[in-house]
Amino acid sequence: MSITVYPARRILTMNPSQPEATHVAVQGDRILAVGDAQAMPIDARIDDRFADKVILPGFVEGHSHALEGAMWDYLYLGYFSRVDAEGKEWPGLKSVAEMQARLRQHADSLPPGEPLVAWGFDPVYFPGQRLSRHQLDEAVGDRPLVVLHASLHVMTVNSAMLALSGISEGPRVEGIMLDEDGQPNGELQEMAAMFVVFDALGRNLFEAVASPEVLRRYGAIAAAKGVTTITDLYNPLSDDAIASMVEVTREADFPVRLVPAMGVLAWSAEEGIARLQAAMGHSHERLVFGPAKLMTDGSIQGYTARLKWPHYHDGHPNGLWNAEPEGLVALVHAYHQAGLQLHIHTNGDEAVELMLDALEEALTLWPRFDHRHTLQHCQIIDHAQLRRAARLGLCLNMFANHLYYWGDVHLERTLGPTRCQRLEPLASARRLGIVTAIHSDAPVTPLGPLFTAWCAVNRQSASGQTLGHHEAVSVEDALEMITLGAAITLGMDDRVGSLDVGKFADMAVLDDDPLQVLAQDLRHIRVHATVSGGQVHEV
The missing domain is CATH 3.10.310.70 (Diaminopimelate Epimerase; Chain A, domain 1)
Structure with a gap:
């Protein structure tokens, strides 16, 4: 099998043992070597089309929806x-x-x-x-x-x-x-x-993901933004949906890896667990079944999230549960005991509290090493809750785009100035050593990891107000959150998320260097190409 070497202006690997390189060698769909010119195989073919570009691992969108391809x-x-x-x-x-x-x-x-x-x-x-x-x-x-x-x-x-x-x-x-x-x-x-x-x-509308055309469109939208691994974090996992995902992801030109998470509330615990376990038998290199998605509350800006006292800043009544709290807790216990990974929608801090209690009880009754249960959104998770999450070994995937799209609304109406200082508390999560990712929740906001990283670094609302500057993270940290951090939350860090020997040759090729441009310009960097399993997809 032939070997292709791609020289670049700079390669940011997300590999702590070798953070930077100038060349990457690809054999088949895998990375063979990363380093300088001397580290490359001597019998390799040189492809210098990216010689003046910057290469990163393919972006991993850890919370988005195939509805992006349908809406x-x-x-x-x-x-x-x-x-x-x-x-x-x-x-x-x-x-x-x-x-x-x-x-x-x-x-x-x-x-x-x-x-x-x-x-x-x-x-x-x-x-x-x-x-x-x-x-x-x-x-x-x-x-x-x-x-x-x-x-x-x-x-x-x-x-x-x-x-x-x-x-x-x-x-x-x-x-x-x-x-x-x-x-x-x-x-x-x-x-x-x-x-x-x-x-x-x-x-x-939530079952439109059973359409092969929707999945193809979703993959194309993602690849155009440098994404090589995407999620569908509320998939019905119907027979039609499973068949469509298997069909489309096996197509030679499908440009991304797809990780669907089954919507738990559509099934009884026994039925859902059995269905998800059966679906895992259909997994292959570009389709990974396994996660389960549990919806607890709603959205803060929609006034349907569940907030702890003093609830909504403007006095609006507290939000709704998507199921009775006792039932939500029982589902956590059932899926955890079955050895499955939960991705749990928790927008409000009251929902976070309920799920922390449920997960702590589940881990006490049925201890599991490296479970990687992930709280999704957790927008105003407080510091006591962050410390509990760290002790329980949870991962977090925060909705950084919220800072821009609804920051002004949260400041003035839903949360008020004090709680907005810990809106998406990314820096605090990093200080506690919690595996942390950031996401777009597309189609709720547009899919684009570099914009999401910009939000995490600059923390600016649409009007230009800075919300909680103590929770800002560095560009380096933000880039990790859209690559390796997100891969860890999906249990795929052994395959994607960094450029290292043996991993899939998934890469995002950028026109500019995110570590050299001004932080304010991070969102304007153009994706030149996406490489998925060694196949180049020009943007």
């Missing part, structure tokens, strides 16, 4: 401008009137009666104007309309959709919000309520 089939209504999968820029909408106009224009292009699905709307940016069926009826009243919020934890529907789903007259499941007359106002919070609408539509 652009629907209408975007976000507050921030965003570029779709085809490169078209969609301007952000700064008022409810602008949103209504975009909805009307799109509705006019659809066949009569066809439901309209839109996404990305974020009501937290419109104080005093909580979106209801009335504003949606004004925009589109002649067909069912569903607006999925940016957080993916809330949706608002119009009257036609309420009627189609039976919510207008039917039973009131938790999360169906009511107006002053006790009637549904169109807002549906968290999974139980939203799934009533999905059932009526005959399509569950």
